[in-house]
Amino acid sequence: MLLLVVAAYSQTIYVASASSMRPLMEEVTEVFEKGSGVELKVSYGSSGNLFRQILGGAPYDVFISANEMYPERLLELGRAYHPTLFARGRLVIFTLKPELKGIEGLRSARRIAVANPRHAPYGRAAVEFLKKEGLYEELRTRLVFGSNVAQAFQFVVSGGADVGIVSLSLALTYPEGHYTILPEDRYPPIRHVAVLTERGRKKEVVLKFLEFLKSPEFKSMLEKFGFGAP
The missing domain is CATH 3.40.190.10 (Periplasmic binding protein-like II)
Incomplete structure (x- = not known):
């Protein structure tokens, strides 16, 4: 029984998400967890503050930003991987x-x-x-x-x-x-971009989450929650 509990907790993805994404991410969490058996734990804040937390070593696997600038900075620093443009804000x-x-x-x-x-x-x-x-x-x-x-x-x-x-x-x-x-x-385009952090790229299951953000199922949610396709 103990081994089963440990295995369940090992399948958790920690996500830092821009607060504008919260309504969408709440439904994403429900759908992704149900379909994958993987737990999503999402923390919300401004993209800039989350960026600084990640630079400071905060234990996130995925960073979802409301613009391209912060993910690009992490990529330049070698602190992020697999950038995925998935939505346009309004x-x-x-x-x-x-x-x-x-x-x-x-x-x-x-x-x-x-x-x-x-x-x-x-x-x-x-x-x-x-x-x-x-x-x-x-x-x-x-x-x-x-x-x-x-x-x-x-x-x-x-x-x-x-x-x-x-x-x-x-x-x-x-x-x-x-x-x-x-x-x-x-106004300038508001492009929502997801990247893997250094911690996240070591977890194979995190790539499944990025793939979900490209799926038809996810794209069907965008308009419902006020986003445009990228």
């Missing part, structure tokens, strides 16, 4: 107040939540969107920053901000809210 304006819907609602909002652009790809995309629309200088003093896009979204849900510029994947989880999908040519 940016929305989200609010609980119907009078503040859309781009015009930003001008009337007192507090606008975005992810911290220093280490969150959705935050950088939000700031670039405001700059392209000529709104950044007008609105910059009203911006409130979440450590990641999930926290920025939570600011709106909790009433800490009137409006948020966040991921479509999170907006879809809150049907009481109102969202406006922003044109993808108005």
